[in-house]
Each structure stands twice: as structure tokens, then as C-alpha cells.
Amino acid sequence: MHPIRFALLNSFLCLFTAVYAAADKNWSAYLGDAGGTHYSSLAQITPANVARLQPAWTFRSGDADPKNRSQIQCNPLVIDGVLYGTTPQLVLFALDAATGRELWRFNPAGGAASGPSGLNRGLAWWHGGNERRLMFSAGRFLHALDPATGKLIESFGDHGRIDLLAGLDRDTTGLYLAANTPGAVFRDLIIVPMRVGEGPGAAAPGHIRAYDVRTGKRRWIFHTIPFPGEQGYETWPADAWKTTGGANCWAGLVIDEARGLAFVPTGSAAFDFWGGDRHGDNLYTDCLIALDANTGERKWHFQFVHHDQWDRDLPAPPVLCEVLRDGKKIAAVAQVTKSGHVWAFNRDTGESLFPWREQAVPPSILGGEKSSPTQPLPLKPAPFARQQFTEDEVTDLSPASREAVLKRLHAARPHVPFDPPSEQGTIILPGFDGGAEWGGAAVDPRGVLYVNANEMAWVHTMVPTKTNAKPGSGAALYAQLCVACHGVNREGNAAQNIPSLVVAAQKLKPADVLALFATGKGVMPSFAFLPAAQKQALADHVLGVDAAPAADTAAGKVEATGAPTARTPYVSTGYTRFLDPDGYPALRPPWGTLNALDLNTGEYLWRKPLGEFPELTARGVAPTGTENYGGPVVTAGGLVFIAATKDEKIRAFDPKTGEKLWEAPLPAGGYATPATYAVDGRQFVVIACGGGKMGTKSGDAYVAFALPQ
16 A cells, blocks of 8 residues: 555544544443433444444343243443343343353342342442442342442442332331332432332322432432422422322433432322322422432422323433524423423523413313313424324224224213313323333434334223222222222233233132232232231232122222222223224324434424334335334434334434434344443444333343444
8 A cells, every 4th residue: 555545544543543432432321321311422333334233142131021021121231341231030130241241140039039020221330439339229129239240239228228118208118119210320329210109099209319329328308299398388288298109200310410410300199090189289290300419409390290180200311411592502401201292491490491381271070189270381392292182193094993993082082182081081192101201312412302202092091989899898909909900800901911810810829919919020019008808808809709799880989997098089990002903003103203303493303103013014004103112322423223113123213314224123122222332442232122012022132233343
């Protein structure tokens, strides 16, 4: 080669190597960084070469549920060449991130026959000086481990773990709590999200707490259901702080490290669908709260839903970004919602960066309920999911499908946003899972936000509590604790992976059911708070062996003796997707989309269907998109990676145009957010393939893709 050409080439390679080396090779926090941006500065994989991606390694944990009820929703961490993730049974592991070779495992169950219930969406990492800690939640416990060995750090809490059910400033004995989403680290603190009960009856409060990462001691608490004398107390009944649960952050939170602020999204109060015992706007439910990360002091908040009756929890962490206004950069925080909206706020003041108004909404119709007369509505950006189910939106897949859906649509209440729960049947659109779901949104340095959406309608029906079931009987307890998931007739919900109790009763013994009540399993909470006699009564009813008389449906209040389950005169019949007779969504397509929104202007750049049903494509139907769970990742290389779809694939899109550039099949559905990282100069994209949602098979694999060596 000519010496001048060689020198120029060598200079170019040195420059490329320097730029690439400067990129962050790690994926060191849940969703990429403290600000939850889902963004990576890696740029080896580009639109020009992404079609050459191939599997680099596959790791299988070996513990998927053969009945297809397990999942992996973990967004793994990758730090200095080591990948940390979790299995379907909540076992923590470390892998060589270049090869997928297992380094160690930690089972939080120890030698117990069954482990903690719930899911795990990720991990938290802390380092200080020469110390390193991996923070791992399983069930209601937060563990601190040595990332080099996978051993518990004995000096943290009680021999390496703390019980998150304790320290809520209220008696929570026997109540349900699980920490599905990782905490956020700020200096020497970890601020923890948690899931609590949402049904009728007793539920733990969702107060926000920060713990010392070295000792496990609680450092501060923010009461999301305010105590007397605290701001927001007047938005609840006087004694709500003593008894009401929920108002929790289950989706995760983000940290502005420079400002020392934690941005915390919260959910609804319990009971989700009837709030006659909690009249008022109910601060701080359904809020984005800016807290001083050092002290827990509230700086500002915005409430997205007043007096929630629709389970409109904020479903994902917000993202930190910068947007342009009048030529100036503004530090912003953007929040996506189940209703399919994007809100953006000034991080310092809480001022909305786009116009909005309080919109009048229909009044409550259930006895004892009292709706808020208005709800906040953003005027810009436009929603990224449809807001109203009219005849024009009914499926057109076939005349028979359309006719069946129209018949059911006409039987329900005419749909409008924030239509209250009813006995007739209320259309929820976007559905209970969004709109946006827990995968959340990605944002790039240009201020462009990428969010995947479900375009699914659900039907929600309330029924009066059965009154002539004996108080405290199995029938009364089932109506208040179990019917929302398993249905009035114990038939379950296959689409939600909720088993039929009628079928289960043919295989289970009373001792098996009682054991499940004690521990919970998967997304089923523990019923340890019930007295022994009521556990037995409920087990008998679940198994269909009780002698409870047939109950009518006249409204009334069941006073269950000794059990905190009797505060509501209504229960929900469950979470029911609105489908056509062939099992496809009742709406006309698209049923799942990926959207790009310029936060500088509030205008969408593109919107594309996400996923397909191969059998419909074969019939000549254009790709419809599918229901989807898990979020996107955007890279400096000019790509948006996302799995999430029911068709069990991972894809890459051009962030400027939305053009699909690459796709690959997965061994099971990738219902998680990918991570991207580099080892020895090679960029990888990894996705957890746990399946198990939407009736798809369960899996136990992590698959990493890379360019050929």
C-alpha cells in the first residue's frame, strides 16, 4: 500500500478506535442509565451492516415452567464483560458477556422447595471506592450480593437482605408485597419500587423509601398516602392513611444525578375499580413526583388521573432528556401513560412543556362512588393510541368477525374516555395494559422519543358483592380475592396465563392449595393474612367442595369475620380482552405500533406496525402489529432495537424513517427490553426470551446477537 494511503488509513482507524472506545461499553443500569433513556452510545452496528447480525451465543437457564406460565422480563446489566440477569424462577446469575458461559448462580430460595413469587425486571449496581454491590429484589426481599462471587454481603440488613414489607409506618402483617422492578441508586442510597395488593380488602401502602446500600437501614420515607399534617392529606378521607393501600411505584424510577432529584411514577389506590371508601382526588396516586433524592422531600408533582377507578397506573419509568424551546435547551422529564399520551415537564419546576386542560368526564354510576368531575388531558402531543371505540374502529377482518364484535359493542356502554366502571360493561381503550406498558420509552440525544403501543380494547364489568354467601365463607372470600383474575365461574383466563381452577381442582389437594395461599406463586399474591379457618374455606371453594348456597347478586356489603376483605360492595369480573370469535383483537388494525415523537415540536415523525400474525400475512392481510410487552433501545449507530411482539421476533428499525432493517426469530417471546454492550471491541445486543404471555410458550433463554467476527 502507498505510504500516504497507509498513513491516512491508519489515522482513520485510530480515530474510529478512539471514538468507539469513548462510547460506554457497559449497560450499567436498568434501562441503560440513571435517566432511563434506553440509549447506548455504541455505534459498531449500523443501518449499513445490521442485516449481518447473527446469534453470537445462547444461554439457557433450564427452569422454565413446562405449563407455559413462567416469564423472563429482565433487562440485564452488563458491566466490564459480565452479564447479570435472572431466570424464570428468580434465580440470579452471572455470565461471560462475550460467550454466554455461566460464572455463578444465586438462588434466593436457598434450600426451600419453592422460591419467592412475582417477576424480576432487572437489577441495580452500586460502587463506592473499591466496593461493588449487586442489588437484587425477589419477592418482598431486597438482597445485596458481591458481583464477583454471587455471595450475599452479610453486613447488609439481615445477613444480606432486608424485608421490604417492614418499615412502612403501618402494620402490614400478612399483606402482599413484591419488588418486581429494580431500585434506583443515588450515591449511597437505593430507592426501591414495589408492587402491592390492588384488589378489594387490605393492601399495603406504597410509600417510597430509600435505604443505605451499605447497611440496609432505611434513610427516608415519602408517604404517598399522606399522614395528618402532610401536603395532600386533605385529598383523602381523614383516616385513609391508616387503612388504604396502593399509591405505589411499581414501574421503576429515574435519577437526575446532577440535580439530586428522583422522578417517581405512582399507581392507583386499592381497590382499583371502586373508590367509595376513598372519596377525593387521592394524592399521590397516579402522579409523577419529583423528590429530593437525598431526603425524600417533595419538590413538585403532577397528577395524571384524579380518583382513579380504571387502574390507570403510570406504567413505566419516565425518561430524562433535553428539548429545545425558543432556541434554548430545557432539561425535561417525559412520561408515557397507559392512556397513550406523552407528557413532558421542566425538571426544575414541573411546568408542562405542552398545553393541557382539565376535561369534563362522565360521573360515577356505581353505588357509593364519587368520580372526579374532570381529568387532565394533554392537547399536544397527540395520543399514540386510539382513544375511542366506535363502530368505525370495529375489526374488518371478516364480515362474521365484524358482526360479532358489533353485537358485543352495542351491549356495553357507549365508549368515551374515562367512562366509569359499570355492571353493564365498560370499554377500556387503550386497555388495562396500555397504551404504553412497563417496557416504557427510549429517547435519543436529538430529543426524539420512541414508544411501542398496544392498540387493544378490553371490557370491564363490575358485579355486586354476593350477599347471601355466609360472611367469611369460601364463596364470599373468593368473590373478593380471586374473581378478578380467575373469573366468576373459576374458569381462568388463558390469554392472561391464568389457569382454570375447575381444571386445577381435578389435580390439586387441599394441602397444595393451602401451601399456595401461604406463599403465593408467580403473579398470585400470598393470602397469609387470612385466618386459618378462612384459608380452609377458600381452599374448599377453589376446589369446588364447599357447600355454599347459591348467592344472588343484590348489592350489599359482606362483613367477613376476622378478614380484612369486606370494604367494597362491588367486585370486578376480571381483566378481559375484547376479541373477535377467532381470537384476534376487536379493533381494526394496527394492534401494535412503534412510534417516533419529536419532543422538541410535539410532532410525530413516523408510526409503524410492530409485529405480525403470519397466518394473516399469508392471507394477504398487511402486517397488523401485535400486542407487545417490553421496550425499545436506541443507539448512536442509528438503530432502534425491540422484541416485545407476540410473533416471537426481535427487530431493528431506522430511527429517522421507521423502516424495518432486520429481524430474527427467537426461541420464545422476548417480552423484555434488550440491552446492548461491547466486549473487546465487539458490540452485542441481548434479549431475554421468557415467553409465557398472551398464550405463547414459555422459554428460559437469553440470546445475544453480534456481527460476524
